Amino acid sequence: MQTHCVTALYDLAGLPGRPCTIAAALELVGERWSLLVVREVSLGNHRFSDIARGTGAPRDRLTARLNALVTAGVLERRQYSDSPPRSGYHLTPSGRDLLPVLQALLQWGDRWAAEEPPVRLTHAPGDSEEHTVDAEWVCRTCGEPVNSSRVERVLTPAGRALSGLPAEERHEH
Amino acid sequence: MQTHCVTALYDLAGLPGRPCTIAAALELVGERWSLLVVREVSLGNHRFSDIARGTGAPRDRLTARLNALVTAGVLERRQYSDSPPRSGYHLTPSGRDLLPVLQALLQWGDRWAAEEPPVRLTHAPGDSEEHTVDAEWVCRTCGEPVNSSRVERVLTPAGRALSGLPAEERHEH
DNA sequence: CGTCCTCGGTTCGACATCCCAACCGAGGAG
DNA sequence: CTCCTCGGTTGGGATGTCGAACCGAGGACG
Numbered sequence: 001m002q003t004h005c006v007t008a009l010y011d012l013a014g015l016p017g018r019p020c021t022i023a024a025a026l027e028l029v030g031e032r033w034s035l036l037v038v039r040e041v042s043l044g045n046h047r048f049s050d051i052a053r054g055t056g057a058p059r060d061r062l063t064a065r066l067n068a069l070v071t072a073g074v075l076e077r078r079q080y081s082d083s084p085p086r087s088g089y090h091l092t093p094s095g096r097d098l099l100p101v102l103q104a105l106l107q108w109g110d111r112w113a114a115e116e117p118p119v120r121l122t123h124a125p126g127d128s129e130e131h132t133v134d135a136e137w138v139c140r141t142c143g144e145p146v147n148s149s150r151v152e153r154v155l156t157p158a159g160r161a162l163s164g165l166p167a168e169e170r171h172e173h
Numbered sequence: 174m175q176t177h178c179v180t181a182l183y184d185l186a187g188l189p190g191r192p193c194t195i196a197a198a199l200e201l202v203g204e205r206w207s208l209l210v211v212r213e214v215s216l217g218n219h220r221f222s223d224i225a226r227g228t229g230a231p232r233d234r235l236t237a238r239l240n241a242l243v244t245a246g247v248l249e250r251r252q253y254s255d256s257p258p259r260s261g262y263h264l265t266p267s268g269r270d271l272l273p274v275l276q277a278l279l280q281w282g283d284r285w286a287a288e289e290p291p292v293r294l295t296h297a298p299g300d301s302e303e304h305t306v307d308a309e310w311v312c313r314t315c316g317e318p319v320n321s322s323r324v325e326r327v328l329t330p331a332g333r334a335l336s337g338l339p340a341e342e343r344h345e346h
Numbered sequence: 347c348g349t350c351c352t353c354g355g356t357t358c359g360a361c362a363t364c365c366c367a368a369c370c371g372a373g374g375a376g
Numbered sequence: 377c378t379c380c381t382c383g384g385t386t387g388g389g390a391t392g393t394c395g396a397a398c399c400g401a402g403g404a405c406g
């Protein structure tokens with residue numbers, strides 16, 4: 001599996017504020033419509049007009065976002081017809097890795113932004129019964145829910161360099 | 174536990190595109206700086222100037238975002254000094270529920286938006302060793318990872334009403 | 347008292363982005 | 377030939393964004 005970005009990594013030093021990959025991520029996919037475009041493509045709508053209808057984005061904004069997401073390495077264009085020449089947009093591995101972000105937003109929106117969710121995710125894996133998906137973040141290493149356990153933030157050498165701290169000996173309080 | 178929004182639920186019918194709480198969520202916290210403000214507050218920076226420094230947001234934008242997040246019910250103002258009268262911003266339950274969104278963005282950004290992450294999250298729950306957090310979404314009901322299992326989208330009655338007539342949905346392979 | 351400082355904003359002007367509606371060119375279909 | 381769809385582009389007005397300057401309340405210092 002790819003472990004870092006191939007196409008569009010973001011220079012953390014060029015960002016304002018605390019050096020943090022959340023900010024870098026938002027720089028790539030945080031503009032208006034971007035994540036909804038990813039949602040729409042992940043639902044199987046690969047064509048310009050389907051994405052436009054599904055998201056509700058203005059066509060010129062959609063053009064801009066699609067191009068930005070392609071150069072960010074989140075989407076790729078793929079020709080699906082020679083005549084007339086037509087191409088569709090598909091998720092790259094990096095784009096597929098955004099699905100957890102969408103899952104998190106969906107779950108938050110279901111709970112806090114709508115009276116009654118318009119869509120329910122159901123789940124029938126293996127031999128268990130069909131049921132509504134209610135997901136939580138779990139640490140792959142130890143299996144515990146992430147939020148209920150003690151989590152500490154540690155600056156890496158790269159982070160120390162970016163925040164102007166001496167290379168060794170100094171920790172944040 | 175609160176199961177829906179108390180202050181600022183978003184009228185899904187007023188949104189363009191597919192009725193979807195991801196869009197509603199982004200309407201509340203998707204503007205520039207909003208999620209970074211939530212990150213900053215969650216790190217313990219409650220004061221205006223600390224949030225400004227931590228996020229790098231212009232002061233007028235920060236004012237706008239803080240007010241929006243307060244009326245959205247994500248943050249609340251709390252007075253921490255009478256003289257001079259000073260108040261800080263704190264996460265509400267709804268704001269705390271955004272942490273999984275930040276976790277998802279962090280993980281994506283670490284992998285796809287930066288060469289070397291500036292911060293590592295470590296985790297030492299219960300009796301296991303300290304290790305780097307690597308989280309995934311797991312279904313609370315059956316315990317299986319959400320992305321690797323069959324998940325289906327089902328329109329609820331509310332969703333059916335909102336979309337008039339449901340279109341057929343294809344899935345990516 | 348007067349001057350300085352910090353904190354939490356507000357105001358201003360230049361600029362970028364956004365939205366909508368109209369338009370356009372390539373390529374079928376009839 | 378005319379019409380249609382698809383995938384955009386273009387123009388103009390509204391809205392959002394930015395950086396820097398300004399402001400008022402309230403200490404702190406002398």
